[in-house]
Amino acid sequence: MSKKTIVVCDHIHQDGLDILANDSEIEFINAADEPKDKLLAEFIPLADVAITRSSTDVDDAFLAQAKKVTAVVRAGVGVDNVDIPGSSKQGIVVMNVPTANTIAAVELTMTHMLSCVRTFPYAHNNLKLDRVWRRQDWYGTELKDKKLGIIGFGNIGSRVGKRAKAFEMDIVAYDPYIDPSKATDLDIGYTKNFEDILACDIITIHTPKNSETIGMIGKDEIAKMKDGVILINCARGGLYDEDALLEGLTSGKIAMAGIDVFNKEPATDHPLLDLDNVTVTPHLGANTKESQKNIAIQAAENAIAAAKGIAYPNALNLPIKENELPDFVRPYLELIQKIGHLSAQITKSAVKSIKVSAAGPVAEHLESMGTFATVGVLTESLGDQINYVNAEFVADERDIEITKEVKPNNSGFTNKVGVKLTTAAGTISIAGTVFDDTEQRIIEIDDYILDVDPKGTMIFFRNTDTPGVIGDVGRIMAENGLNISDFRLGRDSKKQALAVVRVDGQVKKELLEQLASLEACISVAHATL
Numbered sequence: 001m002s003k004k005t006i007v008v009c010d011h012i013h014q015d016g017l018d019i020l021a022n023d024s025e026i027e028f029i030n031a032a033d034e035p036k037d038k039l040l041a042e043f044i045p046l047a048d049v050a051i052t053r054s055s056t057d058v059d060d061a062f063l064a065q066a067k068k069v070t071a072v073v074r075a076g077v078g079v080d081n082v083d084i085p086g087s088s089k090q091g092i093v094v095m096n097v098p099t100a101n102t103i104a105a106v107e108l109t110m111t112h113m114l115s116c117v118r119t120f121p122y123a124h125n126n127l128k129l130d131r132v133w134r135r136q137d138w139y140g141t142e143l144k145d146k147k148l149g150i151i152g153f154g155n156i157g158s159r160v161g162k163r164a165k166a167f168e169m170d171i172v173a174y175d176p177y178i179d180p181s182k183a184t185d186l187d188i189g190y191t192k193n194f195e196d197i198l199a200c201d202i203i204t205i206h207t208p209k210n211s212e213t214i215g216m217i218g219k220d221e222i223a224k225m226k227d228g229v230i231l232i233n234c235a236r237g238g239l240y241d242e243d244a245l246l247e248g249l250t251s252g253k254i255a256m257a258g259i260d261v262f263n264k265e266p267a268t269d270h271p272l273l274d275l276d277n278v279t280v281t282p283h284l285g286a287n288t289k290e291s292q293k294n295i296a297i298q299a300a301e302n303a304i305a306a307a308k309g310i311a312y313p314n315a316l317n318l319p320i321k322e323n324e325l326p327d328f329v330r331p332y333l334e335l336i337q338k339i340g341h342l343s344a345q346i347t348k349s350a351v352k353s354i355k356v357s358a359a360g361p362v363a364e365h366l367e368s369m370g371t372f373a374t375v376g377v378l379t380e381s382l383g384d385q386i387n388y389v390n391a392e393f394v395a396d397e398r399d400i401e402i403t404k405e406v407k408p409n410n411s412g413f414t415n416k417v418g419v420k421l422t423t424a425a426g427t428i429s430i431a432g433t434v435f436d437d438t439e440q441r442i443i444e445i446d447d448y449i450l451d452v453d454p455k456g457t458m459i460f461f462r463n464t465d466t467p468g469v470i471g472d473v474g475r476i477m478a479e480n481g482l483n484i485s486d487f488r489l490g491r492d493s494k495k496q497a498l499a500v501v502r503v504d505g506q507v508k509k510e511l512l513e514q515l516a517s518l519e520a521c522i523s524v525a526h527a528t529l
């Protein structure tokens, strides 16, 4: 197997680089010090996997060069600078490293909060740079008994809450996507009313940056806040509208702001830097030795696993979360992909629509079933170009309609999954189930009830149900030197039959022609899984 190339686009800890360097199956390029235009022009085209941080945008320009890239590992949490739909279209798996820098970001948030209430950097500079000893100029306020509003109560927000509790603050969390007990179990208030946050003395935000959260705090929200409010942002620039923030700080409505992140970074010319009521850091939320070491190790290991096609930990655009998938579902996903592939091979024509159905407990995973079935169908025409990440995008581009349906489970089986494929040549419906947790079976093809193990090379022979046909089929197989390893027959109510014949060896065109020439033959097709 040729070596896979991993390109490191931004600075990561040496321990991660060592892991990459010590893997004999990996070629690794450290391009962290390269200018971005050179990174894109020279190194990204070589990459099978890229490791990035917030300094490298995975945007149109990146994706245009990422012809070989199969995975991007974001060595951190936020993926707002990664074009996930664009990556998916290209079949690129996007992964992040979600919890390794949590504590670093939490502690920086507390640093900004304390620095703001004690105007710490200004007092520090006054003594250190100006050599002035004027204790009367530096009266701060205390965190104790102040009302803290936390927007976004995930990994970072909740831990900020725990630490603020130790400072005896009165805390309220706003996060519509959590169970309120996540806050109340910590003796922290929970609100669904954003106004409760705006009424706080100090507000800190810990949400991802997306269309819902950009500008969550703007001019109107600031107007409703207490005079002298303190705002902290160690999440992403733009969550607080920067113009409104600037205006509030300039007018004094906002007493202080602690800012680690900017809309556009690096931000060395930003007007916020001219104010004397901000504490600022250059996006240092994740920059502790502990966090960077953990992130780099995880990012390197995950990038190697992805490059080798072994695993995609923390993938954000795969249809399944590997570690959350119940064991009984896996064989159904495999089966429905096979059913999709079989359907496309049997019909061999331009696909118009894919209707995926599931009955029984497996139906809870209908979305994933849809993706796996689509991969199966499109593999017939697109081969390796199709994968779980880009399947539904590719289908959409080709105007293939995908529908998913939960069906009542009256089949007598615990679970049943099926694909109805409509192509320019007609429609085929195939359904299957899994016995004893592992044994995949095709149980229906159109109106025929069967019991077929979907593997190897299969011939699908549909005929009028007249005597002697099975003998004729067997004879033609023997004349063509093909050994039959399994023969299954289904009959329908219209006096027609379907034989599924598994054979050892290759099916030649002449054999299919001979079968088709039998008087009883209605249709013949073959497929290989």
Ligand SMILES: NC(=O)C1=CN([C@@H]2O[C@H](COP(=O)(O)OP(=O)(O)OC[C@H]3O[C@@H](n4cnc5c(N)ncnc54)[C@H](O)[C@@H]3O)[C@@H](O)[C@H]2O)C=CC1
Pocket (backbone or CB within 6 Å): 076, 077, 078, 079, 098, 099, 101, 102, 105, 151, 152, 153, 154, 155, 156, 157, 174, 175, 176, 177, 178, 206, 207, 208, 209, 212, 213, 234, 235, 236, 260, 261, 283, 284, 285, 286, 287
């Ligand atoms: N400054 C830095 O260096 C760092 C910044 N970050 C930023 O912090 C963010 C949060 O990180 P984690 O806590 O690890 O993520 P997380 O996913 O554990 O938590 C985010 C929380 O925000 C909530 N949320 C989403 N939309 C919301 C909305 N509209 N209103 C209220 N809550 C909402 C979610 O329900 C979730 O509980 C990241 O997305 C990243 O952008 C993360 C690490 C370091």
Ligand SMILES: O=C(O)C(=O)COP(=O)(O)O
Pocket (backbone or CB within 6 Å): 053, 054, 055, 075, 076, 077, 078, 079, 101, 283, 285, 286, 287
């Ligand atoms: O993990 C995050 O979301 C961060 O903001 C940290 O970004 P960085 O890896 O320091 O560029």
